[in-house]
Amino acid sequence: MNINKKVVMFAGKGGVGKTTVSCAAAIHFASQGEKTLIISTDPAPSLSDIFEMKIGDSEKKIKENLYALELSSDEVLRMWRQKFGDEIYEVISSFVDAEYEIVDYVGTAPGIDEEFMLYYIHELARQEKYDRIIWDSAPMGHTLRLLKLPSQFIEHLNQAVKVYMKFNIKWGKRSIFDIIQSWKKLAEEIVEFLKNETTFVAVTIPEALSILQTERLVLELCENDLSIKxxxxxxVIKDECCEFHKQRILMQKEYIKQIKEIKGKIQNIEIIEILSFPYEIKGLKRLKEVEKNLF
Known part of the structure; x- marks a missing residue:
């Protein structure tokens, strides 16, 4: 797995081992001398379980060159409010009388936390604190919605500009138009960041539902000019040690064939198989075994 972009986002249906694969990739890049951060935006993160150490809202050193971060929804809301709360209030209060608590209400709107995570990872990449950022994303339904958010946000802001132009509203030191334009510029930067500095890795298992969702993910990434390699x-089971395994292998071969048909639709995409292990993958030692399959 040769990846040259700074941010690597692992995406896939829940339960396919996306976080495990993300952790194995992070270990690999760290072992290559790259200062690496693995960050989970999954609503039910499991980095702590897989690394077998407490990981929370502050960066935790796992080993040399490797750091991990699990952000809670409360921490995401706190950071969002700190960054955008005053501007949100300024815009809202220019239209209606409202207490500052309206900002907290806006923060509960669907997509706000996901949109902020895009901004947060975009800022992490710009800071150049890390050589590599591994992004363990939410299950695939969240991911597909997440990828559409910046473009949708730009569309909504364009409508907001029209409202501003109609009423010519001003408030405080900056016009509402200036604030909205700054949001639009940031959303456009995030779109370019996803296209130019981020590559996506789809994680799946050889079963029907997972294959269907993976094909949907790959096609949507390509339609949005996003890099998936x-x-x-x-x-994947290889050992025909019993009748159960023989039947599973026959089933898996059919689904692996379907995955390889996806490869025929997309140029320069690589298919990597990771064997099924007879034990749970937890801790650095076991993760290194996954890394050997991955790279």
Missing amino acids: KIVINN
């Missing part, structure tokens, strides 16, 4: 097939 790898599909990782997890939990």
Whole structure:
């Protein structure tokens, strides 16, 4: 798996081993001398379980060159409010009388936390604190919605500009138009960041539902001009040690064939198979075994 972009986003259906594969990739880049951060935006993060150490809202050193971060929804809201709260209030209060608590209400709107995470990772990449950022994303439904948010946000802001132009509203030191334009510029920067500095890795397993969702993910990424170069097939069985395994292998071969048909639709995409292990993957030692399959 040769990846040259700074931010690597792992995406896939829940339960396919996306976080495990993300952790193995992070270990690999760290072992290559790259200062690496793995960050989970999954609503139910499991980095702490896989690394077997407490990981929370502040960066935790796992080993040399490797750091991890699990952001809670409360921490995401706190950071969002700190960054955008005053501007949100300024815009809202220019139209209606409202207490500052309206900002907290806006913060609960669908997509706000996901939109902020895009901004947060965009800012992490710009700071150049890390050589590599591994992004363990939410399950695929969240991911597909997440990728559409910046473009949708730009559309909404264009409508907001029209409202401003109609009423010519001003408030405080800056016009509402200036604030909205700054948001629009940031959203456009995030779109370019996703296209130019981020690559996506789809993680799947050789089963029907996962294959269908993976194909949908890959096609939507391509339709949005986003880079996807790898599909990782997890939990592949090779050993025909019993009748159960023989039947599973026959089933998996059919689904692996379907995944390889996706490869025929997309140029320069690599298919990587990771074997099914007879034990749970937890801790650095076991993760290194996954890394060997991955790279």
